[in-house]
Amino acid sequence: MLNNPRSYEEACRTFRWKIPDRYNLAFDVCDRQTMAGADGHRTALIVEGPDGTSERYTFHVLRLLANRLANVLQAWGVTPGDRVALALPAGLEAAVALLAVTRMGAVAVPIPTNLGAEPLGWRLSDSGAQVAVVDAELLPALDLIRSGLTALARVLVPNAAAPGTTEFWSEMERASDAFAPLVTPAGHPAFIFYPPDGCGKPPGAVLPHRAMAGGLPAVEMSLSFFPQFGDVAWTSADWMSAEALFRAVLPAWHHGVPVVATPGPFDPARALDSLSRHGVRAAYVPPAHLARLAEAASGRPHAMPRALASGPAPLDEALHEAVIKAFGIHANEAWGVIETGAVAANLAGLMELRPPSPGRTAPGLTIEAVDDRGRVLKAGERGVLAVSPNAPGSFLGYWGDRVEGPARRGGGGWMLTGRLGVRDLDNYIWPEPLALSDDTVMTTEGPTRLGAVEAVLNLHPTVSAAGVVEWPEGELRAFVQPRGLATPALLDEVGAWARLRLGTAGSPRRLELIETLPLAVDGSVLRAELLARAPRIDAPTAEDRWRPQRK
Template sequence: MQRRLLDAWSDIRNMQAGFRWQIPDRLNIAHVCCEAWAAAAPERTAIVHVSEDGRRELWSYGRLKAVSDALALSLAARGVGRGDRVAVLLAQCPEVLAAHMAIHKLGGVVLPLFTLFGPEALAFRLADSAARAAITDAAGVEKLMALRPELPELAEIYSIDPAPAPIRHLADEIAAAHGAPPPADTAAEDPAVLIYTSGTTGPPKGALHAHRFMIGHWPSIETTHPRFASPGDVGWTPADWAWVGGLMDMAIPCLAYGVPLVAHRMRKFDPEAAFALIAREGINRLFLPPTALKLMRQAPAQQRLSVRSITSGGESLGAALSEWAEGTLGAPVNEIYGQTECNLVIGSCHGLMEVREGSMGLATPGHEVAVIDPEGRALPPGEIGEIAVRAPDPVMFLGYWNKPEKTAEKFTGSWMRTGDLARRDEDGYFWFVSRDDDVITSAGYRIGPSEIENCLTGHADVVNAAVIGVPDPVRTEIVKAYVVLRPGAAWSEALAEELKARVRARISPHVAPRLIEPIDSLPMTATGKVMRRALRERAT
């Protein structure tokens, strides 16, 4: 069904040179991911639902269509239509994607929400987006009902679990529905998904995406997962589908390409259970965030795996973790880079390019990426500047929801600024330095934390690490590291000195931490990124 965007060229540079976008004027995510497959192969497996107690349930494309049709009819009967925002507050399960398809069939806008969000986070996003309806479970109903007096626009709440009125039970709505909604004739530029940023650099902002951003992800999918949609392919990610990474780096591509997608809720990531799930379900296409890989490294691989490709993004991996992953999981890790506003624009692709240790990789075919100065000028190789993506770009957001001034601030001319600092070498490889606000200024040096963190986590006793700058009257700032030790490892001054010496020897004396503090766990965003700002507040 799915026509590939990239031909079988031998290397990434030829792909870049010969690439041409193929985006139709009229486009709807639900048509590509559900309707077309249901018409051509209704019995084909779309989703493999593995419940928390181990039960296994197959959802075909025909079933996905029937459930999403019924939900769309119910929503439409309650006044939900084109452009309306509908929240999806559910952990990984087939109903998440059925809800997405239903909303798209009405020309509505999906608002994905993390189940871990507390009342303030939920209230802000639901009020800011003026969501008309929400689809959730029993736990979500309890949260939303407590907030409902603050949310006058939230007219309808649906639950996948039985619930009393006025909550609508999804099963009852499906049983009462007959037929299918008229297909929404949406343009590729019409709004489709509203994903809020994690708020690491300020209040969360809603990044509004068009239907075309689905296709904008495909060049990365086809290069970082070579021969994606080959016979026997099965995809999975432990990342929540409310995050652009979990949703667009694995879930939606699997539906679009006809690759069975495993849906499995993990209330807390369990590395041994992850190994078992991968082996039992024959999962061979994986998106594993760095935190998941770090935890898996601490657990024994329980069975032999047959993994074909792995991607990872959100934080730099480092050589030690990459080597472990390839040796244990059986496939190299292709690192991918992007952000909520403009995802999957840089990547490393084993087999299609030389992969340089520590590099982010090359610009993905179809995307023009540069390192620029504050005036928007592309910098020469070797100089540190901000990573920027040239507009227009199919994967780029339409703008921040109701924040035109913040949207304007994101751009310098036609360049969309990412806020990430990097340098680019003579061959076009990008080398990450840090978030702009995470740079440490010490004795005149500008120091990025990622390289130090990767060095520290290469030590056998260190599971995770985060590096910040703390004020110093002489050096402006000094480097401080927080480390999470493996179970059974004991903290000591001797270990602290060993870690400092490791950084001095492997990177440079001037970046070695002067202070190292053990910590039980690092503060993380809902998307698994370290909140260094919280650590800076802790250190003051």
């Protein structure tokens, strides 16, 4: 959408939205790349295996495979507006499922694969998903909750067979590869996104087909006027997150740019190897991954990408300096919440970077700080950051509201981001850090409620009481008071119990036995006393030592 302007002011002055009233996301990012003279045999997806080998898939192949899956879902009774849950790692199956669901007008419900049974069950039941396409590693968690999922009729699992499920590729082989994409309005629901962490029972934000296009100005700016000739895109973010899809994968396919997929947990060394092998020139890397990537790059040879983007959490000066030292370029940022999409960005060379501000309002949009009545405040005055009415990337509402209207509309139609901050005279925005409750901590996987983790640990039959604290920063440390005599395998059993129910996103990585859990008069855990306890690395027996839990 941007045309390499010479200044930020020129970008804003010359920008025009070009989103048609009838717009189907799958048609835009896939079918369009095979029509009207376009070469459909260009590479769209490169999937790298754990051993470094890779497979390439063209836009034409993705379209045919998505058609097959759409026919499978249609034969199972999925109609426009029905929900289909997707919990898959980055790769071919994820790409095909995303394209198939959106091309038929159904609503995709992406669910991160690191969630356990409880957050998985909430997302499946709240969305009313009729079909789920899940990775085989999630089957134990799904089995634990499936009896309570009355709406879930079918489960597709790639490369695995289990009772009550259907093997993905076997079903695809019997389906036709001809399917006409539904001509949907641009505002037709396409996705329901829940927060990527397993904290509580949050509502799902419903995003329309046009949401990706609505965030393109900020995304293209943060990726240094993406695309440029020879670009190959990659992201370390989970493909089941809004950030990965709307800041990397779908924008790349919209522009006909190939995307590299590296399934599995983020590994900075493997990521650097992938960047080099496939000539990645444009990458979106979340802040937590960016710090680890820059640290790994500082001690070894590696490729130098053309553009690095991050966000939505603002980057501090130290991380900016580390990225410049490691890659020779600035890490640009794109900021926004799920409900608004990317609405602000910075770009080194086009504007001054002013950390921790994530940049200036994207072309085509307006961001203001408003008061509790929705009145626009003066530059520099603190209020709730809000996006201009009718912004194309804004959500339709929360799923629990049955999509009858946005729940975050303020006075004058402003879309509230829910974040306090200011806009200065130069149009930079300064969002304040997200406020957390006393019971909530920010781990490397996202916000986690300590009380919820304790409740799950207390359900284990051999646990009398449990207390959880954050230690060290970004990790959870749990203390378990056994019910009766502790066995050497108790900590392993409790750790597996927690991971199955909470996933790696919410389960503690450090488990220790404690003789008596310190409690207040009201029965609450005295977490300050637990924080003061040093880990017993030199304890005489193995069951008395803390044990790091495998991710």
